[in-house]
Amino acid sequence: MGQVSAVRASVTPLRVIAHPKGDIRHALKASEASFQGFGEAYFTTILPGQTKGWKKHRRMHMNLVVVQGEVAFHVHDDRSGVTETFVLSTDASTYGRLHVPPGLWMAFGGRSDAPSLVLNLASIEHDPDEAVNVELETYPIGSAA
Amino acid sequence: MGQVSAVRASVTPLRVIAHPKGDIRHALKASEASFQGFGEAYFTTILPGQTKGWKKHRRMHMNLVVVQGEVAFHVHDDRSGVTETFVLSTDASTYGRLHVPPGLWMAFGGRSDAPSLVLNLASIEHDPDEAVNVELETYPIGSAA
Numbered sequence: 001m002g003q004v005s006a007v008r009a010s011v012t013p014l015r016v017i018a019h020p021k022g023d024i025r026h027a028l029k030a031s032e033a034s035f036q037g038f039g040e041a042y043f044t045t046i047l048p049g050q051t052k053g054w055k056k057h058r059r060m061h062m063n064l065v066v067v068q069g070e071v072a073f074h075v076h077d078d079r080s081g082v083t084e085t086f087v088l089s090t091d092a093s094t095y096g097r098l099h100v101p102p103g104l105w106m107a108f109g110g111r112s113d114a115p116s117l118v119l120n121l122a123s124i125e126h127d128p129d130e131a132v133n134v135e136l137e138t139y140p141i142g143s144a145a
Numbered sequence: 146m147g148q149v150s151a152v153r154a155s156v157t158p159l160r161v162i163a164h165p166k167g168d169i170r171h172a173l174k175a176s177e178a179s180f181q182g183f184g185e186a187y188f189t190t191i192l193p194g195q196t197k198g199w200k201k202h203r204r205m206h207m208n209l210v211v212v213q214g215e216v217a218f219h220v221h222d223d224r225s226g227v228t229e230t231f232v233l234s235t236d237a238s239t240y241g242r243l244h245v246p247p248g249l250w251m252a253f254g255g256r257s258d259a260p261s262l263v264l265n266l267a268s269i270e271h272d273p274d275e276a277v278n279v280e281l282e283t284y285p286i287g288s289a290a
Contacts (some may be wrong), residue, residue: 003253019189019190021191021196021249022190022195022197022255022260023189023190023286024188024189026187027185027264028185028270029184029185029271030184030185030270035183037178038183040174040175041264042169042170042172042259043170044164044167044168044170045164045167045170046166047167051166052164052167066266067188069264072197091193102194115167117213119172119264125176126166126270
C-alpha cells in the first residue's frame, strides 16, 4: 500500500482480480491509510480534451479512481509552486487510487477518445463553502496535459 | 429519498447533474438512510449474458450503482420465497442505487452488449466467512433475467 503524507498527493496501485463472468476491481478499504472517513461517493465525467479545475478543498480528502478511460490529474501545491501530474486509467498497469488531502489544488483532464469517468470517495459530503475555484490559467498544468 | 426497510431491498433514484465538461453522477451520501457504514468500495464487472450468484451476506449491507451498461439485480428472500428484480443502468431514467441489507440472496446479470460495471459501496470489508454462495439453479431468477 502507498504511504500517505498529510500534505502530498499519492497513488496506491489497486488490484484487478480476474473472474470468468467479469473481473473485480478494488477501490478503497476502510483499513487503508488514505481512508479518512466517508462523506460521499460520486462520479465525475470528463470529456475528451477537456480539463476541469483548478479547485482546492479546505477539508475534503479525495480518493479518486478512474472507472472508464484515462485521466491526467494535476495537483498543485501553492506553497512550493510545484505541479505534479498523475495518470490513471482502467488498464491494469495504471489502475490505482489517487489520494489528494485538503489544501492542494487539483485539475484533471480526459485523455481518451471517449468520455472518462472518475469515482471520488470523498471524506465529507459536498459543501460548496469548503471548496475554492480559480481559473485554469492560474497555475501551470505541466507537460502531460 | 427511498425508504429503507431492515429486510427489503430498495432503489433510490440518483441525480445526474449536467456539466459542459462532463456530467456529475451522485452515488451515496453518509446522511442517506441506506448508508450503514463504510467498509469497502469495489467494482464488479458482469459480462453480457452472464449472471453471477446466488450470494447471501450475513453482515454486509450492499449499496449498488451501475456505472457502465445495464444490470438486472435479482433479490431472493428465502423466508417468503419471493424473488424481486431491479434493473439499473447509466441512463438517467434508470440511474439509481440498490440497497440490499444482509440476509437476502442476490444474483445479477449483464444486460448490455458490452460488459457492465457495478460499484458496491459495502458497509464492511470483504470477508469470505460472512458470505454464503449457492448455485444459480437454487432459486428462481424471474422473467427479467
